[in-house]
Amino acid sequence: MTALMSLQNVNYQVKDKLILQEINLTVPAGANYTITGPSGSGKSMLLRLMAAMISKTSGELIFAGKPIESYDPIMYRREVSYCFQQPTLFGTTVADNLAFPYQIRKQVIDLPHVTAALEYVGLSAKMLNQKIEDLSGGERQRVALIRNILFLPKILLLDEVTAGLDTANKDIIHEWLRHLNEDRHVTTLMITHDTTEIASADQLLRVVDGRLEVGA
Numbered sequence: 068m069t070a071l072m073s074l075q076n077v078n079y080q081v082k083d084k085l086i087l088q089e090i091n092l093t094v095p096a097g098a099n100y101t102i103t104g105p106s107g108s109g110k111s112m113l114l115r116l117m118a119a120m121i122s123k124t125s126g127e128l129i130f131a132g133k134p135i136e137s138y139d140p141i142m143y144r145r146e147v148s149y150c151f152q153q154p155t156l157f158g159t160t161v162a163d164n165l166a167f168p169y170q171i172r173k174q175v176i177d178l179p180h181v182t183a184a185l186e187y188v189g190l191s192a193k194m195l196n197q198k199i200e201d202l203s204g205g206e207r208q209r210v211a212l213i214r215n216i217l218f219l220p221k222i223l224l225l226d227e228v229t230a231g232l233d234t235a236n237k238d239i240i241h242e243w244l245r246h247l248n249e250d251r252h253v254t255t256l257m258i259t260h261d262t263t264e265i266a267s268a269d270q271l272l273r274v275v276d277g278r279l280e281v282g283a
């Protein structure tokens with residue numbers, strides 16, 4: 068498999084605090100990585116570097132053969148999409164959120180595609196008119212994830228997206244991520260503290276004190 072992203076000797080420092088040190092990682096296209104490690108060890112900062120939400124202090128981050136700084140930020144975010152543990156939904160309704168990816172591309176919402184995505188994760192088209200304040204935590208997370216993948220990115224970076232959800236909601240999201248990775252060829256990297264997710268990881272990375280341990 069070819070490297071879709073690679074990090075070479077990446078350091079990330081804030082003031083005099085070295086948060087990530089000498090990170091070397093090659094992410095092949097189609098990979099499905101699970102990232103774990105103690106609280107505060109640098110997992111979120113690692114994904115945020117890959118998402119170009121923060122900038123490295125030194126080293127190289129290469130995506131599809133080019134340094135990530137060389138990409139237009141808007142185009143880069145369409146290719147490398149970051150999902151938050153506590154997603155921000157905006158506007159008034161679910162439809163406001165799911166129309167957004169089309170609006171920024173100056174396209175009309177593709178309702179059959181949106182409906183199919185909702186149904187895939189156990190939601191229905193009726194939910195489009197629902198107020199976001201009335202959604203459960205699991206519904207919010209599913210709507211936010213759908214918003215991120217209506218146009219498929221190459222890489223999906225998932226920061227504890229199942230934390231705080233019940234088993235049924237976790238299972239729906241696991242099955243959907245499996246589908247995106249195996250059937251739609253989206254490369255996924257997911258941070259988790261969940262022992263079941265760690266036990267079932269295809270490939271496990273551990274971040275400990277700002278350093279990366281592969282396959283530990």
Ligand SMILES: Nc1ncnc2c1ncn2[C@@H]1O[C@H](COP(=O)(O)OP(=O)(O)OP(=O)(O)O)[C@@H](O)[C@H]1O
Nearest residue numbers: 081084086104105106107108109110111112113274
């Ligand atoms: N702007 C900043 N200034 C100072 N310290 C920061 C800054 N951003 C992150 N840190 C520190 O970097 C370290 C790594 O943070 P990070 O959020 O990546 O941890 P994490 O492994 O994701 O933790 P958790 O599992 O608790 O979410 C923490 O000690 C955090 O306080």
